[in-house]
Amino acid sequence: xxxxxxxxxxxxxxxxxxxxxxxxxxxxxxxxxxxxxxxxxxxxxxxxxxxxxxxxxxxxxxxxxxxxxxxxxxxxxxxxxxxxxxxxxxxxxxxxxxxxxxxxxxxxxxxxxxxxxxxxxxxxxxxxxxxxxxxxxxxxxxxxxxxxxxxxxxxxxxxxxxxxxxxxxxxxxxxxxxxxxxxxxxx
Numbered sequence: 001x002x003x004x005x006x007x008x009x010x011x012x013x014x015x016x017x018x019x020x021x022x023x024x025x026x027x028x029x030x031x032x033x034x035x036x037x038x039x040x041x042x043x044x045x046x047x048x049x050x051x052x053x054x055x056x057x058x059x060x061x062x063x064x065x066x067x068x069x070x071x072x073x074x075x076x077x078x079x080x081x082x083x084x085x086x087x088x089x090x091x092x093x094x095x096x097x098x099x100x101x102x103x104x105x106x107x108x109x110x111x112x113x114x115x116x117x118x119x120x121x122x123x124x125x126x127x128x129x130x131x132x133x134x135x136x137x138x139x140x141x142x143x144x145x146x147x148x149x150x151x152x153x154x155x156x157x158x159x160x161x162x163x164x165x166x167x168x169x170x171x172x173x174x175x176x177x178x179x180x181x182x183x184x185x186x187x
Contacts, residue, residue, distance in 0.1 A: 021054040022173060025102040026131065027112050031061030031091035034108040034144050034158055036071040038131055040084040041159070042166045049170050054177050058102070062115045064093035072148065078155040082163075099124040106131040106169075109143040132161065134168035 026038035039059035046052045070076070071086045079086045098105065099121050105128045107113035116128050132141050144161050147154030 021056065022104070022177065023056045023058075023102040024104040024106065024169075024173075025094075025098055026057070026059040026106055026108070027062060027094060027116060028059075028108040028144075029061055029063050029112060029146065030066045030148070031059055031093070032066045032069060032072045033075050033148050033155070034146065034162070035059035035061065036086050036089045036091075037075050037079055037084075037155075037159055038106070038108070038144070038162045038166065039089065040079050040086045041162050042169065044084050045166050045170045046173075049174060051170065051174060051177065055173055059089070060092050060094040060098060062094055062112050064091075066091040067093060072155075074147070074152055074155045075158075078152070078159050082159060094119075096121055099126050102126055104129075109146070131165045131169070133165075134172060135161065135165040136168050137164045 024042065026035040026042070028034040028038075036059050039057050042055075042057045043052070046055050046057070069091045071079075071089055071091070076086045094105075094116070096119075103126055105116050105126050107116055107128070107130055110130070113128065113130055120126075120128065130142060132138065132144060135141060138161055141161060144158055144165075145154065147158050
């Protein structure tokens with residue numbers, strides 16, 4: 001469904017058309033665990049903050065192992081228990097155009113940050129960093145650990161870290177956007 005909306009160019013609360021807004025790409029290795037959780041959590045927080053029409057969010061992987069696949073069932077389940085829908089998402093690899101299309105490329109860990117930085121095309125200037133740089137309650141944590149080979153508790157831990165970091169990111173985006181709330185009559 002997400003791909004159809006993109007092809008048709010029809011904005012929805014989940015997939016806004018951002019003109020003059022901000023685009024954020026969440027990045028992990030396979031795009032089936034951490035980055036789709038981060039995409040879903042950030043979308044939900046933007047919706048609650050009234051910023052969903054000003055910020056577009058997507059996710060991708062540094063490796064195309066799982067291209068076209070939905071997120072890991074454990075990620076879908078954990079997110080759903082917290083009111084975040086991931087089932088419609090599909091994995092895709094980072095492509096060179098992402099460096100010009102997105103303003104922010106946020107990696108889940110140092111290895112993916114290094115990968116993104118080393119492949120940045122000349123002449124592009126997206127902000128490349130770690131998602132956890134925006135965390136408040138987990139400010140001492142730099143990376144979102146990969147839960148793929150572990151137990152369900154690892155996915156819960158990932159969601160808690162991502163939730164904190166996305167909260168901080170929404171605050172930063174709201175401060176940087178020209179109008180912090182599109183439905184605010186004072187904006």
